[in-house]
Amino acid sequence: MPLFLIERQFADELKLDAAGAAALREINDASGVNWLFSFLSADRRKTYCLYEASSAEAIREAARLAGLPADVVVEVSELRPEAFM
Template identity: 40%
Template sequence: MPRYLVERTFPNGLAIPTNPDGAEACGGVVLRNAEGGVTWVHSYVSPDKRQTFCIYDAPSPEAIRSAAKRSDLPVDKITEVRVLDPYFYH
């Protein structure tokens, strides 16, 4: 399955509490993603919490956009990516 980097902007910052409410919010995203065969692998968040860079496995960029819409998440850019491992060359 292809892997993608999904860039998002949150003008007011991303606010996910580190408590059961935050866990429930993330779990809901995972469930809604699964409806379209999309898997959220992990995300990186900028220090100001206004940008995220998320790694997803998905059948297509359109599947990611549909999943984001179901979760009311923005999508700025989707780029198909592959792993480059520096240890591969040793």
């Protein structure tokens, strides 16, 4: 399945509790989107998230349903350092 890196910018600090995370999982599951990993900026206003999804449009639709920004969506390839040794 294709991998996508999503950059999200928030007006305020991101605060996500267990209930909010569960709601996001439900939306992602219904949209065929699988969250893999996230990085949160030091000021808690930007995230960089790695997802598996069938398309960039599936990512954008899940974000829209969740009320989250998806400012930049880029399809990426997996890069493993050992492949270059």
